[in-house]
Amino acid sequence: MLPGPLSGPVAERSDAARNRARLLAAAQELIAECGVDALTMDGLAERAGVGKGTVFRRFGSRTGLMMTLLSESEAAFQARFMFGPPPLGPGAPGLARLIAFGEARIAYIMEHGDLVRASESTYPSRYEVPAALLWQRHVEFLLAQEGMDADPPVMAMALIAALEPERLLHAVQVQGIAPERLTGTWRELVTRVVGGP
Amino acid sequence: MLPGPLSGPVAERSDAARNRARLLAAAQELIAECGVDALTMDGLAERAGVGKGTVFRRFGSRTGLMMTLLSESEAAFQARFMFGPPPLGPGAPGLARLIAFGEARIAYIMEHGDLVRASESTYPSRYEVPAALLWQRHVEFLLAQEGMDADPPVMAMALIAALEPERLLHAVQVQGIAPERLTGTWRELVTRVVGGP
DNA sequence: GGACTAAACGGACTACGGTCCGATTAATAT
DNA sequence: ATATTAATCGGACCGTAGTCCGTTTAGTCC
Numbered sequence: 048m049l050p051g052p053l054s055g056p057v058a059e060r061s062d063a064a065r066n067r068a069r070l071l072a073a074a075q076e077l078i079a080e081c082g083v084d085a086l087t088m089d090g091l092a093e094r095a096g097v098g099k100g101t102v103f104r105r106f107g108s109r110t111g112l113m114m115t116l117l118s119e120s121e122a123a124f125q126a127r128f129m130f131g132p133p134p135l136g137p138g139a140p141g142l143a144r145l146i147a148f149g150e151a152r153i154a155y156i157m158e159h160g161d162l163v164r165a166s167e168s169t170y171p172s173r174y175e176v177p178a179a180l181l182w183q184r185h186v187e188f189l190l191a192q193e194g195m196d197a198d199p200p201v202m203a204m205a206l207i208a209a210l211e212p213e214r215l216l217h218a219v220q221v222q223g224i225a226p227e228r229l230t231g232t233w234r235e236l237v238t239r240v241v242g243g244p
Numbered sequence: 245m246l247p248g249p250l251s252g253p254v255a256e257r258s259d260a261a262r263n264r265a266r267l268l269a270a271a272q273e274l275i276a277e278c279g280v281d282a283l284t285m286d287g288l289a290e291r292a293g294v295g296k297g298t299v300f301r302r303f304g305s306r307t308g309l310m311m312t313l314l315s316e317s318e319a320a321f322q323a324r325f326m327f328g329p330p331p332l333g334p335g336a337p338g339l340a341r342l343i344a345f346g347e348a349r350i351a352y353i354m355e356h357g358d359l360v361r362a363s364e365s366t367y368p369s370r371y372e373v374p375a376a377l378l379w380q381r382h383v384e385f386l387l388a389q390e391g392m393d394a395d396p397p398v399m400a401m402a403l404i405a406a407l408e409p410e411r412l413l414h415a416v417q418v419q420g421i422a423p424e425r426l427t428g429t430w431r432e433l434v435t436r437v438v439g440g441p
Numbered sequence: 442g443g444a445c446t447a448a449a450c451g452g453a454c455t456a457c458g459g460t461c462c463g464a465t466t467a468a469t470a471t
Numbered sequence: 472a473t474a475t476t477a478a479t480c481g482g483a484c485c486g487t488a489g490t491c492c493g494t495t496t497a498g499t500c501c
Contacts, residue, residue: 063479087457088457100481197428198428213367243437257498284486285489297452306489
């Protein structure tokens with residue numbers, strides 16, 4: 048017994064752990080050198096000195112790799128709006144939390160840039176990843192708390208659409224729009240939606 | 245002179261016109277038989293009896309092919325909100341036109357389904373295709389007309405995000421949300437945004 | 442009709458994400 | 472130490488979008 052830290056249903060084999068570490072390190076190096084978009088799965092396997100099959104067993108897909116690279120930041124973000132201090136976390140009014148949620152999300156997207164974009168899965172699973180479902184429920188809950196009368200699920204979907212990484216990054220990186228304008232518009236948007244007639 | 249209808253800078257060679265017609269017919273057949281997602285460029289070339297290079301010279305990319313298949317419908321949609329009768333076309337108040345625009349767009353997406361999804365180009369050109377720029381300017385104009393005080397460009401972007409085909413089709417096809425709920429939420433959204441504080 | 446030219450043709454080729462399966466090896470039991 | 476087993480490994484393989492370039496051909500001019 049006790050083959051190591053008794054985490055999860057079964058322990059990870061030592062070679063698997065070694066290769067996972069190698070792959071993550073190689074991925075971060077490649078991204079630092081050439082950017083996220085230039086990272087290919089073949090190139091990663093070669094750089095890490097493992098076979099291509101190993102890369103895909105570990106991460107499932109290119110998207111899965113990117114999600115893994117972001118998983119700690121993503122978990123921290125989730126923790127902040129679920130359990131952290133107000134106004135992002137519980138304790139503040141719904142509107143304030145909605146505003147803070149959008150601001151935090153925009154900051155997160157700007158901070159991680161192309162990596163967030165590359166971590167978006169392709170249709171149709173894009174809207175079914177746990178993180179997306181969590182945001183949906185969170186915004187829906189805050190809308191209901193603010194007395195949103197009509198169709199909170201669909202309204203939450205519409206609001207979250209305004210926070211799509213691809214669109215926001217295009218606005219900032221290509222159109223040259225300052226991130227403050229994005230947060231300002233988000234504040235305006237949710238304020239009018241919850242405070243409207 | 246007069247090698248045919250003097251349209252455009254230079255006439256199209258007869259074999260080119262013949263192959264384009266063959267390709268479009270074959271594409272529609274394949275889509276009718278197996279669905280949009282099952283259409284491959286190799287399969288299309290074979291079905292049409294032309295080389296693969298010809299397919300790509302004609303349409304540039306798979307996305308370009310899909311856009312071509314939609315071009316007539318798309319042009320009709322644009323004509324309706326730019327020159328057609330109110331409330332979609334000019335003559336109605338800005339808010340009424342905004343509501344009508346979203347309703348028409350949602351109906352268009354539902355009508356053409358997966359074809360719209362497949363006609364979306366990949367980042368970053370997705371937000372730079374002429375149609376997308378036109379919608380952006382249109383919504384921006386209507387917002388300004390309604391006296392939107394703060395940052396119409398970014399607010400227009402946020403509203404248009406709520407009309408993304410991929411998201412709406414997922415809501416309807418996968419989540420089973422009725423299209424009427426989408427149009428109702430759009431109406432609610434834009435009404436509150438332009439009528440807000 | 443024949444020569445000329447620019448455009449169109451077509452299929453071999455590349456790049457990349459993702460799959461498969463026989464070979465390998467780490468952990469465990471004896 | 473050895474046998475056993477189940478997970479892991481690795482690279483050949485596949486499908487598809489997109490590119491390249493030598494060959495063909497439609498249209499034009501004499």
